[in-house]
Amino acid sequence: xxxxxxxxxxxxxxxxxxxxxxxxxxxxxxxxxxxxxxxxxxxxxxxxxxxxxxxxxxxxxxxxxxxxxxxxxxxxxxxxxxxxxxxxxxxxxxxxxxxxxx
Numbered sequence: 001x002x003x004x005x006x007x008x009x010x011x012x013x014x015x016x017x018x019x020x021x022x023x024x025x026x027x028x029x030x031x032x033x034x035x036x037x038x039x040x041x042x043x044x045x046x047x048x049x050x051x052x053x054x055x056x057x058x059x060x061x062x063x064x065x066x067x068x069x070x071x072x073x074x075x076x077x078x079x080x081x082x083x084x085x086x087x088x089x090x091x092x093x094x095x096x097x098x099x100x101x102x
Contacts, residue, residue, distance in 0.1 A: 016037065019037055020033070048080070050086070057097055058071050071092075
């Protein structure tokens with residue numbers, strides 16, 4: 001088990017460095033950086049699987065740019081410490097993706 005924890009720590013450290021590199025090279029903004037770092041912490045803790053499923057579906061979907069921007073804005077504004085905020089974001093993403101499938 002200790003080896004898995006070490007691997008997770010290395011992965012998290014590497015991912016955090018990548019996030020900061022993206023921020024410092026202006027490929028992501030402050031809000032996106034904050035969200036990604038919070039998301040990294042959430043991944044490391046193993047919480048909020050429903051959010052990750054919605055994100056996966058979003059990444060796999062073929063959607064129009066306007067819907068993509070709405071989902072992006074929803075995601076970067078979610079409060080990962082609030083179950084209600086996460087549930088609202090998942091609901092919005094799922095509804096938008098379902099609408100796009102029609």
